[in-house]
Amino acid sequence: xxxxxxxxxxxxxxxxxxxxxxxxxLSAGGGGGMALLVAALTFGSFSVLTGLGQxxxxxxxxxxxxxxxxxxxxxxxxxxxxxMNGAGGVWIIAGxxxxxxxxxxxxxxNFALIRLLRIPPIIATLSASFLYQSLAIWSNRGLxxxxxxxxxxxTTGRAVLxxxxxxxxxxxxxxxxxxxxxxxxFGRRISAIGQNPRxxxxxxxxxxxxxxxxxxxxxxxxxxxGFLLAxxxxxxxxxxxxxxxxxxxxxxxxxxxxxxxxxxxxxxIWGGALFMYLIVSMLNSYGLGAGVRLLSTGVIxxxxxxxxxxxxxxx
Amino acid sequence: MTRKGLMLTAAVMLAGTAAMADTADxxxxxxxxxxxNSWRQAMLESWQRVTEKAVADGVVASADAFTTAENQATEQxxxxxxxxxxxxxxxxxxxxxxxxxxxxxxxxxDAGITVVSFDGIVTEPCAWRVAxxxxxxxxxxxxxxxxxxPEGGNLLEIRGLAGVSVDDEIHAGIGEGLAAHPNFxxxxxxxxxWAQDVAQKAVAGILPSLPEIVGVVxxxxxxxxxxxxxxxxxRPMPIIVMGNRQDELKWWAEQRDAAQYETMSTSIAPxxxxxxxxxxxQILDGQEVPKxxxxxxxxxxxxxxxxxxxxxxxxxxxxxxxxxxxxKKVIGG
Numbered sequence: 001x002x003x004x005x006x007x008x009x010x011x012x013x014x015x016x017x018x019x020x021x022x023x024x025x026l027s028a029g030g031g032g033g034m035a036l037l038v039a040a041l042t043f044g045s046f047s048v049l050t051g052l053g054q055x056x057x058x059x060x061x062x063x064x065x066x067x068x069x070x071x072x073x074x075x076x077x078x079x080x081x082x083x084m085n086g087a088g089g090v091w092i093i094a095g096x097x098x099x100x101x102x103x104x105x106x107x108x109x110n111f112a113l114i115r116l117l118r119i120p121p122i123i124a125t126l127s128a129s130f131l132y133q134s135l136a137i138w139s140n141r142g143l144x145x146x147x148x149x150x151x152x153x154x155t156t157g158r159a160v161l162x163x164x165x166x167x168x169x170x171x172x173x174x175x176x177x178x179x180x181x182x183x184x185x186f187g188r189r190i191s192a193i194g195q196n197p198r199x200x201x202x203x204x205x206x207x208x209x210x211x212x213x214x215x216x217x218x219x220x221x222x223x224x225x226g227f228l229l230a231x232x233x234x235x236x237x238x239x240x241x242x243x244x245x246x247x248x249x250x251x252x253x254x255x256x257x258x259x260x261x262x263x264x265x266x267x268x269i270w271g272g273a274l275f276m277y278l279i280v281s282m283l284n285s286y287g288l289g290a291g292v293r294l295l296s297t298g299v300i301x302x303x304x305x306x307x308x309x310x311x312x313x314x315x
Numbered sequence: 316m317t318r319k320g321l322m323l324t325a326a327v328m329l330a331g332t333a334a335m336a337d338t339a340d341x342x343x344x345x346x347x348x349x350x351x352n353s354w355r356q357a358m359l360e361s362w363q364r365v366t367e368k369a370v371a372d373g374v375v376a377s378a379d380a381f382t383t384a385e386n387q388a389t390e391q392x393x394x395x396x397x398x399x400x401x402x403x404x405x406x407x408x409x410x411x412x413x414x415x416x417x418x419x420x421x422x423x424x425d426a427g428i429t430v431v432s433f434d435g436i437v438t439e440p441c442a443w444r445v446a447x448x449x450x451x452x453x454x455x456x457x458x459x460x461x462x463x464x465p466e467g468g469n470l471l472e473i474r475g476l477a478g479v480s481v482d483d484e485i486h487a488g489i490g491e492g493l494a495a496h497p498n499f500x501x502x503x504x505x506x507x508x509w510a511q512d513v514a515q516k517a518v519a520g521i522l523p524s525l526p527e528i529v530g531v532v533x534x535x536x537x538x539x540x541x542x543x544x545x546x547x548x549x550r551p552m553p554i555i556v557m558g559n560r561q562d563e564l565k566w567w568a569e570q571r572d573a574a575q576y577e578t579m580s581t582s583i584a585p586x587x588x589x590x591x592x593x594x595x596x597q598i599l600d601g602q603e604v605p606k607x608x609x610x611x612x613x614x615x616x617x618x619x620x621x622x623x624x625x626x627x628x629x630x631x632x633x634x635x636x637x638x639x640x641x642x643k644k645v646i647g648g
Binding site for chain 2: 023024026032033035036038039040042043130133137141143144145146156229232233234235237238239240243277278280281284285287289290291294
C-alpha cells in the first residue's frame with residue numbers, strides 16, 4: 001500500500017486543483033466555479049483523448065512519439081464533415097466510421113514507414129503528417145462545413161449531472177485504456193517493449209504486431225478527437241489540431257508517465273489535461289501578457305515533473 | 316512610352332485579344348510562407364483565378380505560386396534564391412518575417428528583379444510594400460464601439476498569435492483607441508490565434524473571472540468562437556466585432572433576425588494577393604509606383620451583411636479579386 005502522494009499522478013492533480021482554486025477566487029459570482037469546471041472538463045476532454053493515444057506510443061520506449069496527431073485530426077475531421085455535409089441519421093454513423101477508418105489508415109502508414117523503411121518514428125510521423133495535411137487541404141481547400149445539428153448538440157451538451165457529454169465519453173474511453181494497460185495482455189506487452197525491446201522479443205512478445213496496433217490505436221484516437229472537436233467548434237479548420245502536437249506529449253509527461261517509456265499512468269492524463277487548461281485560464285484571469293504566460297507555463301511544468309520524478313527516485 | 320504601355324494593357328484587359336502588352340513576356344512568381352488556414356487558401360485561389368486570366372489574356376507570360384511547407388524564414392529565403400536562379404522578372408512575397416528575408420530580397424533586387432511584398436511585408440528598402448494599416452483597424456474597432464456605447468464599459472480583447480507583428484500592431488491600434496475613449500476599459504485579454512476553436516477555448520477559460528462585458532474587440536477569425544463561449548455560459552451577448560469569416564457573418568445574421576443584434580465586421584481581403592500582382596505588373600510595365608502602398612479594409616456593416624453573406628463561399632472568407640483599375644487607384648493614392 002503506497003502513500004497517495006507518492007503516486008505518479010498525484011502532483012498533476014494537486015497542480016490542477018491549485019490552478020482551479022486560484023482562478024475561482026477571482027470570479028465575481030458564485031456560479032463562476034461551475035462555469036470554469038465545465039469549460040475545463042470540455043476542453044480537457046480533447047487533450048485526454050489525444051493524450052491517451054500518445055501515452056501508449058510513448059510507453060513503447062525512447063524515440064517512439066507520434067507527431068502526426070494534428071494532421072490526422074485535421075484530415076479525419078475534414079473528410080468526415082464533408083461526407084456528412086450537415087445531414088443527420090445514418091450519415092452520422094458514416095461520418096464517425098470515416099474518421100475512425102482514416103485513423104486506422106494513418107496508423108498503418110505510420111507503422112509501415114517506421115518498420116519497413118526503418119525511418120525513426122519521429123521523422124516518419126512528422127514527414128507523413130505533411131502528406132495527411134496536404135490531403136486535407138486538397139480535399140476541401142479549408143472551407144468549414146457545419147456539423148450535423150444532432151452532433152453539435154451532443155458535443156456541446158451536458159445531459160447527465162451537468163457534466164459535459166464529452167467528459168463522460170472521454171471518461172469511458174479512459175477506463176477502457178486503464179483496463180487495457182493494467183489488466184490486458186496487450187498493455188503488458190507495450191510496457192515490456194518499452195522497458196527492454198530485446199528482452200521482450202526474446203520473451204516471445206510479437207513486437208511488430210504490438211507496435212502496429214499501438215500506432216493504429218493512437219491514430220484512431222486522433223481521428224476520433226478531430227471528429228469530435230470539429231463537431232464541437234462548428235466545423236473543421238486546417239489548423240485545428242496544431243496545439244495537440246505538444247499538448248498530447250505534455251499531458252502524458254505531466255501525468256507521470258515515463259518519457260523514456262515502459263511506464264504509463266492513466267489517471268495522470270486527466271490531471272495533466274485539466275491542469276494544462278486551468279493554468280492558461282488562471283494566467284489569463286490574472287491579466288498576464290502572452291510572454292509571461294508562456295514562461296510561467298513552462299516553469300510550472302518543469303517544477304511538476306521535477307517534483308513528481310524526485311518522489312519516484314526516493315522510492 | 317509608359318502611357319502607350321498602359322493603354323495597350325488596358326486594351327488587352329478590355330478586348331481580351333492576343334495583342335501584346337509590354338509585360339507580355341514577363342514572368343511573375345508568388346512566394347508564400349503558409350497555406351494552413353482558410354484565409355490563405357482563399358488568398359491562393361484568388362491569385363490563381365486572376366493570374367490565369369491575365370496569362371490567357373497575354374498580360375504576363377506566367378504567374379506561378381509557391382508555398383513553403385514549414386512557415387520558416389530560412390526556408391522561404393532559399394525559395395526566393397531559387398526563384399532568382401529561375402529567372403523570374405518579379406517576385407511577389409507574403410513573408411514569414413519582416414526582417415529575416417531582407418538578405419534574399421536584396422539579392423533579388425541586385426539581380427534586377429522587382430520584389431513586391433504584401434500582407435506579411437519585408438522592410439528591405441529596395442522592395443515595394445502593399446501593407447495593411449492594422450493600427451487603423453484596431454483603432455476603428457474602438458471607435459465603432461464608442462458610437463454604439465457612448466457611456467463606455469468593460470471590453471474583452473482577443474489577440475492573435477503571440478509574437479507576430481500583425482498582432483502587435485492591431486493591439487497598439489486598440490490601445491490608441493482606448494486612449495481616445497477612456498470610458499472603455501479592457502478587463503481581460505486572451506490569445507485566440509485567429510482560430511475559432513482556440514478563441515472559444517481561451518474565452519471560456521477567462522469568462523468566469525470577468526465582470527459584465529459590453530464589447531469584444533478581435534483580430535478576425537475569432538469572433539464566432541467568442542460568441543460560442545458567451546452563449547455556452549448564458550451570459551448576455553456583448554457587441555463582438557467580427558472578421559469577415561462566413562461562420563461569423565452567418566451567426567451575426569441569425570442573431571440579427573432573432574434579436575436585432577448589431578455589430579460590424581472588418582478584415583483584410585485575401586484577394587490582396589491579386590492587388591500585389593497588379594502592382595508588380597505595373598512596375599514591370601515601367602510605371603512610377605511609390606514604395607509604400609496601403610490596402611483598403613474590407614468592411615461589412617449591418618446594411619451590407621446580406622450581400623456579403625451571399626458573396627462569401629460556405630465556410631470561407633469574404634474576399635474580392637482586385638483588378639488593374641483597383642491597383643491604379645491604390646498606386647495613385
